[in-house]
Amino acid sequence: MPHTTLAQDHEELYDPLAARRYFAKFDRITGHLPRVAGMLESDRLLARHELRALAAYVATLGRTFRALSLKYLMTGRTAGPLPGRMAFDRHESGFPVFRELLFMANDAQNAAQHLPGLPSEQELKDQMIRQILGELSVPTRLQFSLSQRLYYEALGAGGLFWARNDPLFLWLGEDGGRRRWFLHWAVYDSQTNLPVIYLMELEDTGRTPLPRDSRRWPQVQAHLMSQSLAGLKLVTVATGFDKDFDDLHPKVLKRLHLGPMYSASFTLQSGPLGKVLAEAAAPEGEDWALAWTLEELEASDTVTERTGWFGSTERQVFALDPFGQHGPETGATRTRRMVILPKRPYQVLADRAPPGFAQVRKFVVGAGGQVVSYRQ
Amino acid sequence: MADFDAQIRKSQEQVAEAQSRISSITSRVEAARARISEGGPEIDIENATLQDVHEHTELMNANIAELIMGLDDVTAAFSRDFDEMRNKTGMERLVGFFARGKAESMRQERMRTASIDDKLQDLIGKSDVIVKLLQGQLDMLNDQKARVEGNLTSTLTEREDTVAGLESLRAEIQAMDPKIIELENRIAVEQDAAARTRLETELAELNTRHNAMVQDEQVRLAKSQTLERYIEKGKTWVDSLQNQAATQMVLINKLRTDTNQRVVLYDALSKSLKTAQQQDVAHRINEIGVQTDKEAQAAMAAIGTATNQRMAEMMEAHEDHMVFARKVLEQKARADERFARRFAAIVEKHDSNLYGQ
Numbered sequence: 001m002p003h004t005t006l007a008q009d010h011e012e013l014y015d016p017l018a019a020r021r022y023f024a025k026f027d028r029i030t031g032h033l034p035r036v037a038g039m040l041e042s043d044r045l046l047a048r049h050e051l052r053a054l055a056a057y058v059a060t061l062g063r064t065f066r067a068l069s070l071k072y073l074m075t076g077r078t079a080g081p082l083p084g085r086m087a088f089d090r091h092e093s094g095f096p097v098f099r100e101l102l103f104m105a106n107d108a109q110n111a112a113q114h115l116p117g118l119p120s121e122q123e124l125k126d127q128m129i130r131q132i133l134g135e136l137s138v139p140t141r142l143q144f145s146l147s148q149r150l151y152y153e154a155l156g157a158g159g160l161f162w163a164r165n166d167p168l169f170l171w172l173g174e175d176g177g178r179r180r181w182f183l184h185w186a187v188y189d190s191q192t193n194l195p196v197i198y199l200m201e202l203e204d205t206g207r208t209p210l211p212r213d214s215r216r217w218p219q220v221q222a223h224l225m226s227q228s229l230a231g232l233k234l235v236t237v238a239t240g241f242d243k244d245f246d247d248l249h250p251k252v253l254k255r256l257h258l259g260p261m262y263s264a265s266f267t268l269q270s271g272p273l274g275k276v277l278a279e280a281a282a283p284e285g286e287d288w289a290l291a292w293t294l295e296e297l298e299a300s301d302t303v304t305e306r307t308g309w310f311g312s313t314e315r316q317v318f319a320l321d322p323f324g325q326h327g328p329e330t331g332a333t334r335t336r337r338m339v340i341l342p343k344r345p346y347q348v349l350a351d352r353a354p355p356g357f358a359q360v361r362k363f364v365v366g367a368g369g370q371v372v373s374y375r376q
Numbered sequence: 377m378a379d380f381d382a383q384i385r386k387s388q389e390q391v392a393e394a395q396s397r398i399s400s401i402t403s404r405v406e407a408a409r410a411r412i413s414e415g416g417p418e419i420d421i422e423n424a425t426l427q428d429v430h431e432h433t434e435l436m437n438a439n440i441a442e443l444i445m446g447l448d449d450v451t452a453a454f455s456r457d458f459d460e461m462r463n464k465t466g467m468e469r470l471v472g473f474f475a476r477g478k479a480e481s482m483r484q485e486r487m488r489t490a491s492i493d494d495k496l497q498d499l500i501g502k503s504d505v506i507v508k509l510l511q512g513q514l515d516m517l518n519d520q521k522a523r524v525e526g527n528l529t530s531t532l533t534e535r536e537d538t539v540a541g542l543e544s545l546r547a548e549i550q551a552m553d554p555k556i557i558e559l560e561n562r563i564a565v566e567q568d569a570a571a572r573t574r575l576e577t578e579l580a581e582l583n584t585r586h587n588a589m590v591q592d593e594q595v596r597l598a599k600s601q602t603l604e605r606y607i608e609k610g611k612t613w614v615d616s617l618q619n620q621a622a623t624q625m626v627l628i629n630k631l632r633t634d635t636n637q638r639v640v641l642y643d644a645l646s647k648s649l650k651t652a653q654q655q656d657v658a659h660r661i662n663e664i665g666v667q668t669d670k671e672a673q674a675a676m677a678a679i680g681t682a683t684n685q686r687m688a689e690m691m692e693a694h695e696d697h698m699v700f701a702r703k704v705l706e707q708k709a710r711a712d713e714r715f716a717r718r719f720a721a722i723v724e725k726h727d728s729n730l731y732g733q
Binding site: 010084163223225232243 | 481484485488489490491493496497500501504632635636639640643644647648650651654
């Protein structure tokens with residue numbers, strides 16, 4: 001193995017209580033996300049159809065976390081190496097590592113085989129009661145079997161956020177003989193270990209509508225999935241797409257990174273947010289902050305370029321951040337940063353007012369699901 | 377990969393056979409225990425059967441280790457992918473001869489659609505199959521171990537009871553000896569016929585009781601011996617189950633760590649290659665590209681050698697372990713034999729003492 005292990009930041013959850021707390025935290029966080037997304041829509045940062053796509057991904061993400069929490073419910077309480085321990089990236093992510101989702105996909109493939117072999121929930125509970133009353137012992141093994149059964153059931157029920165969620169389309173209308181489509185897809189980025197959602201608006205000058213075109217549509221899907229890397233700038237993705245498909249013209253491309261999640265007790269963070277969380281010393285369940293980054297790229301102009309001897313096609317010119325506000329060139333028209341956090345850490349954040357946070361939009365979530373947005 | 381599937385099937389068969397052999401030995405151990413409690417004739421658990429099981433599990437483990445190494449075929453496919461990403465295809469080279477820009481754009485288009493996600497999923501699926509196989513075996517071993525251990529514990533207590541009973545019986549027999557001698561002496565000097573008859577009746581009764589006790593001692597001695605033998609065999613079997621479980625754990629851990637590392641590394645390699653190839657500034661591309669290639673190659677070479685080395689070490693360690701286990705078994709067998717021999721001598725001495733009077 002190489003000297004620098006790339007999995008150095010990957011931390012495993014050994015303690016059953018820690019694992020449960022981790023999943024409870026995510027359950028709470030994903031519960032707040034739909035309302036935060038709603039705020040984005042009312043501020044016109046996202047259109048209605050974009051919001052719907054985003055809400056659907058957030059819901060699937062919640063189900064994925066619930067499935068994983070079932071899988072690792074008995075962490076540290078059963079002997080033997082299976083199902084192992086949940087690994088998460090504790091540095092600049094706070095989310096489970098990419099391979100957990102790959103393992104989950106693999107389990108999902110086998111779920112149909114496993115389920116008929118496992119005893120039903122009722123039978124397991126019955127056996128548990130018998131063991132508790134008859135043998136006066138804790139039925140750990142039965143609890144484990146039940147957790148695995150529920151996990152496989154959750155996988156069988158579907159609607160989960162996978163490592164790759166292939167593009168889906170929505171008809172937006174027709175405009176001067178050009179069909180307008182809205183495509184959205186999502187990946188769990190393996191480099192940053194974060195869920196990333198892509199939203200794209202494009203114009204179609206092809207002969208058959210894109211989703212019914214059996215030649216272009218699979219290619220488009222494969223192309224977009226294999227280009228969905230956090231390391232690529234939006235302009236690289238968009239120009240590459242524009243170049244490879246002559247009759248598709250991407251107009252708007254948005255990318256939303258749902259993370260990282262910072263937590264005083266789970267993750268290691270070096271930035272100002274780490275100090276804020278440490279200073280807030282918030283009670284369990286309120287010591288977190290979730291950062292969102294929304295990158296937007298818009299086409300400002302088109303040029304006509306010759307293809308081959310006779311044909312010519314239209315290529316987009318993308319508007320890049322004119323002032324380069326954020327230091328290095330971002331390859332996007334706009335980059336908006338947002339942070340979602342509970343009241344107490346927010347108070348410390350407002351109090352300390354660390355540099356660099358002035359431009360960050362803050363969403364403060366409170367009990368009962370209320371969300372307040374602050375610009376300062 | 378038909379090859380991999382065939383090998384998996386072969387290993388599954390071997391695991392199934394090993395499991396049936398192991399459980400047949402455990403049930404034999406249990407049957408022997410039941411027979412002892414009933415007082416029926418002893419069932420022998422020969423060393424040969426144990427040896428046989430060991431040989432078989434060794435074969436099975438070697439096969440699974442081979443399976444783990446067989447994953448290298450899957451990983452070799454990855455390095456082919458990386459090579460393709462780094463190099464130009466024949467067609468591109470041909471086009472590049474006429475139009476350099478066109479060839480470069482062809483290559484970039486190819487890079488844009490390259491993805492190793494399916495292969496990663498495949499790797500994870502295959503390693504998962506092997507882990508499940510090993511896990512099944514491990515669960516079974518632990519189960520058997522628990523059963524035999526529970527059995528042994530109760531046997532040990534029973535043996536303690538038997539030995540304690542034996543000792544108190546011996547003490548009683550010894551306490552009887554002076555009484556018998558005294559009676560015999562009194563009979564020898566007794567003149568009165570009536571008194572003499574009474575004494576002789578008393579002596580006869582005492583003798584009958586003595587004989588009964590001696591017989592009882594024999595029975596208990598035999599039982600204690602049987603239990604002793606049973607315990608020795610049971611212990612050896614528990615040890616061996618323990619060893620096998622340890623081997624399974626080693627294999628599972630190795631596979632786990634390797635897969636985790638591989639997923640991270642391959643993914644990082646492919647993505648850094650893609651990113652470096654495409655990012656906007658041309659002169660930077662070159663630098664990053666060359667650097668990444670070098671690192672990627674070094675990293676790939678490192679994985680290959682390290683994996684092989686570790687595998688070899690593991691196999692060697694395993695061999696040592698098995699040799700050691702066998703040595704222990706042999707020593708145990710010798711000790712058993714010595715014990716039996718010595719014990720026989722003691723019994724004989726004991727008997728001759730009793731009957732020598």
